[in-house]
Amino acid sequence: MKNYRDDLDDILEKARQHGVHSIITIGIDEESSIAAVELAKKHSLIKASIGIHPHDVNQIKPETYQRLKTLAAENKEHIVGYGEIGLDYAKLYAEPAVQQKAFCEQLDLAKELDLPVIIHNRDAHDDTLDILRQSGPFPRGGVMHCFSGDTLLAEQIINLGFYLSIPGVVTFKNGIELQKVAATVPLDSLLLETDGPFLSPVPWRGKRNEPSYLPYTAARVAELRGISLEELADQTSNNAQTLFRYSVQ
Numbered sequence: 001m002k003n004y005r006d007d008l009d010d011i012l013e014k015a016r017q018h019g020v021h022s023i024i025t026i027g028i029d030e031e032s033s034i035a036a037v038e039l040a041k042k043h044s045l046i047k048a049s050i051g052i053h054p055h056d057v058n059q060i061k062p063e064t065y066q067r068l069k070t071l072a073a074e075n076k077e078h079i080v081g082y083g084e085i086g087l088d089y090a091k092l093y094a095e096p097a098v099q100q101k102a103f104c105e106q107l108d109l110a111k112e113l114d115l116p117v118i119i120h121n122r123d124a125h126d127d128t129l130d131i132l133r134q135s136g137p138f139p140r141g142g143v144m145h146c147f148s149g150d151t152l153l154a155e156q157i158i159n160l161g162f163y164l165s166i167p168g169v170v171t172f173k174n175g176i177e178l179q180k181v182a183a184t185v186p187l188d189s190l191l192l193e194t195d196g197p198f199l200s201p202v203p204w205r206g207k208r209n210e211p212s213y214l215p216y217t218a219a220r221v222a223e224l225r226g227i228s229l230e231e232l233a234d235q236t237s238n239n240a241q242t243l244f245r246y247s248v249q
């Protein structure tokens, strides 16, 4: 995102100093997917995902998927996931039917590319679940990023073999539902994320989010579960490396 253009080197250095040893940067359309791969080539800390976000599915042209396939084939060592893909009925930048078609097509494409999927779901829990059930199984699995449901949805997602990713919302006073989820789901199903530049954890709420703030989210989840920050950090780091198949040197 352009929010990081001016001080990226500082951001990466701060991330390292705060114990963040890998960052997955997300493609949301063709241009940003290419940019994500370029960043991953340049910085050892960064891995890339590619895909077309539900906000951007109106831009999909007949050749878009072929171009993403070529990008994936040429950059296997840098691309660890496919997404964000999914459904967003809060903003509705594209009609639900258009979003659903693109979601299904890209779930198939992710399977063809042998990549785990990164799912964006906003106010579309039922349709997201239906499509995941119909399009499964997913041999490489996936993650429901920026999880925003309740403990029932969490259970349904985990039953599909997916991880849940917890954003900084878990540190908010009004993040009670997410706190319940973070406290109770199995530790081997949990991931942490920034969702930068959005959703900064307290005490940075409202400011631009960045990877060095992730320990605030981690600390809150550890506190909710009554375990040490180290244990939580180790387990979520291992989970990320298992799902996205990379190892930290």
Ligand SMILES: [Zn+2]
Pocket: 084, 119, 120, 121, 145, 146
């Ligand atoms: Zn998202």
